[in-house]
Amino acid sequence: MHKKTCKYGTNRVLEPAGVLPQAAQKIDNSMEIYSNEILIDVLALNIDSASFTQLKQEANGDKVKIAKKIMEIVADRGKMQNPVTGSGGMLIGKIAKIGVNIKNSDLKVGDKIATLVSLSLTPLKITEIKEIHMDLDRVDVIAQAILFESGIYAKLPDDMSEALALAALDVAGAPAQTAKLVKPGDSVLVLGAGGKSGMMCCYEAMKRVGPTGNVVGVCILEEDREKLLSNKLCHHAIIADVTKPLELLEKVMEANNSQEFDISINCVNVPNSEMASILPVKNGGTAYLFSMAVSFTKSALGAEGVGKDVTMIIGNGYTRGHAEITLAGLRESAALKAIFEEKYI
Numbered sequence: 001m002h003k004k005t006c007k008y009g010t011n012r013v014l015e016p017a018g019v020l021p022q023a024a025q026k027i028d029n030s031m032e033i034y035s036n037e038i039l040i041d042v043l044a045l046n047i048d049s050a051s052f053t054q055l056k057q058e059a060n061g062d063k064v065k066i067a068k069k070i071m072e073i074v075a076d077r078g079k080m081q082n083p084v085t086g087s088g089g090m091l092i093g094k095i096a097k098i099g100v101n102i103k104n105s106d107l108k109v110g111d112k113i114a115t116l117v118s119l120s121l122t123p124l125k126i127t128e129i130k131e132i133h134m135d136l137d138r139v140d141v142i143a144q145a146i147l148f149e150s151g152i153y154a155k156l157p158d159d160m161s162e163a164l165a166l167a168a169l170d171v172a173g174a175p176a177q178t179a180k181l182v183k184p185g186d187s188v189l190v191l192g193a194g195g196k197s198g199m200m201c202c203y204e205a206m207k208r209v210g211p212t213g214n215v216v217g218v219c220i221l222e223e224d225r226e227k228l229l230s231n232k233l234c235h236h237a238i239i240a241d242v243t244k245p246l247e248l249l250e251k252v253m254e255a256n257n258s259q260e261f262d263i264s265i266n267c268v269n270v271p272n273s274e275m276a277s278i279l280p281v282k283n284g285g286t287a288y289l290f291s292m293a294v295s296f297t298k299s300a301l302g303a304e305g306v307g308k309d310v311t312m313i314i315g316n317g318y319t320r321g322h323a324e325i326t327l328a329g330l331r332e333s334a335a336l337k338a339i340f341e342e343k344y345i
Contacts, residue, residue, distance in 0.1 A: 005034045007149035012123055014078070021079070021148075022121035029078035029123040031144045038107070038151070039097040042126075042143040043162075045119060046170040047089040049195065049269040050293040051082035052137040058084075067129040070139065074126050081120035087292040088119030089137070091145060092156065092166050102149060112162065114169045115145070116152040116323060136167070136344055154323035160330065164337070167344035168326050171197035173315065174267060174290045175204045175329055176322035181263055181288060181313075182208035187256050189280055191242050192267035193217025193234060194224025196344060197290060201265050202233040203329055203336050216255045218242065218276075231335040242268050245275035252280050266291045266315075274298040275306070283309045290315030 005011035011034065013019060014026040021027050033039045047055070047070075059065035074080055081088050095111045107113070115122065123146040130140040147153065154172075156165050174197040182188055188205040192198040198217065205215045217234040219225050225237040236255035240248040253259070260282035266273055266289045274294055277287045287310050289299060296314065303310055330337045 005036065007036060009037075009121070009123075009146075009148035009150070012078075012146070020121070021123075022118065025077065027078040027121075027123055029074070029125045029146075031123075031125055031146070033097055033099050033146060035099040035101040036149040037099045038095060038102060038147040040091070040093040040113070040115070040145045040147060041096045042091050042093040042124070042141055042145050044166065045080060045089055045091050045139045045141060045143075046166055047080070047119075047137045047139060048082070048085070048087040048292050049137055049197075050291065051085045051087045051089065053269045054082060054084050056134065061134070063132045063134065066132055070129065071126060074124055079119060079122055079124050085292060086120065088122070090115050090117070090119060090170055091122070092162060093145065096144070099149075106155070107153075112156040113153045114156060114166055115147055116154055116169065116172065116318065117147070118317065122146065122151075137170075138166070152318060157327060160327075160337075161345065163345040164330065164340055165327065167196060167340055168200065168330055169323055171200060172322040172326040173317035173319060174265070175200035176319045176325040177288060177290070177313070177316070178204040178265060179208060179325055180319060181286060182213075184208065184210040185212040186262040187214040187259065188216070189252055189256075189261045189264040190215065190217045190234065190267065191264065191273060191276055192219070192269065192291065193228055193237065194219035194221060195267055195269065196340070198267040199228070199233055199336065199339065200326065200329055201267060201290075202228065203333055204325075205265070206233060206235075214256055216252055216261075218248065218252065227339060231339065233336070242273040242276040243270065245279050248276045249279045261285060263288065266294055269293055271295070272298075275302050278303045278308050278310055278312075279306065281308065281310050286311045286313060288313045288315065
């Protein structure tokens with residue numbers, strides 16, 4: 001199509017009228033592009049961790065049922081947006097066609113990219129699900145997708161595998177926001193420190209706090225705790241249940257000289273972790289709520305209920321330079337790169 005339309009893709013919204021694609025219940029996933037859209041031949045979807053965890057639980061770990069549910073969601077909504085969590089993920093693929101009105105782009109047909117906008121707003125049509133990688137939150141597909149004119153992306157780098165780049169770029173917003181928030185001397189609490197985003201946030205926090213700071217990671221598994229400590233990704237690693245905030249508070253305060261924290265970073269993939277992010281933070285401190293399993297309502301009312309004057313930052317998956325900052329972390333840290341290659345490829 002040569003007709004140019006809204007750069008945010010509102011012309012693709014089918015219902016309800018007047019909303020942006022992310023908020024829509026259903027979008028048009030026909031794959032004939034408008035003049036300011038880009039067509040992608042999709043290779044793999046990286047499903048958001050909160051979404052994939054929910055899908056696995058609902059299907060009792062059955063790959064066939066998970067695949068069926070993903071196909072149903074995309075057929076119903078025109079996009080991969082989990083109706084329970086509301087979240088999506090991102091994709092990698094090859095550029096198949098570029099609209100004639102796409103200007104100032106460095107892309108050409110055949111380039112491999114990772115989209116850095118959510119699948120919850122991306123028109124998607126899946127022909128076949130080839131494989132589901134249960135431990136990677138990744139789904140190999142034969143599919144096509146549309147990137148709007150406003151959509152952000154990263155070309156896949158030449159110095160690392162596609163799978164490694166995908167694993168990191170999937171959570172690029174978290175370490176980049178950490179790099180912006182953390183200052184020398186800060187005490188930083190990372191919840192969900194054993195996961196992809198958690199480990200990358202720990203690495204960035206360690207880099208930024210300097211010799212007078214303190215980074216405490218919270219995880220659920222002993223093997224993750226040992227990995228964090230042996231690779232010097234945090235100063236202290238604690239095993240605690242993020243859904244039990246008072247128990248967690250006691251443990252993490254002990255690891256911070258009985259002091260409250262300057263910053264907490266929530267990277268967990270289960271509900272009801274809001275107060276574990278808020279209680280340990282000092283008045284005037286910051287809680288960065290990256291997790292898509294976090295409820296704004298619970299966070300706001302919970303902070304009010306315990307009298308905490310904490311600045312709460314919603315986990316926007318985009319901050320300027322986030323792809324470059326995230327990939328730089330893998331290039332700088334042989335330990336972090338080795339963990340990612342072991343766990344996520």
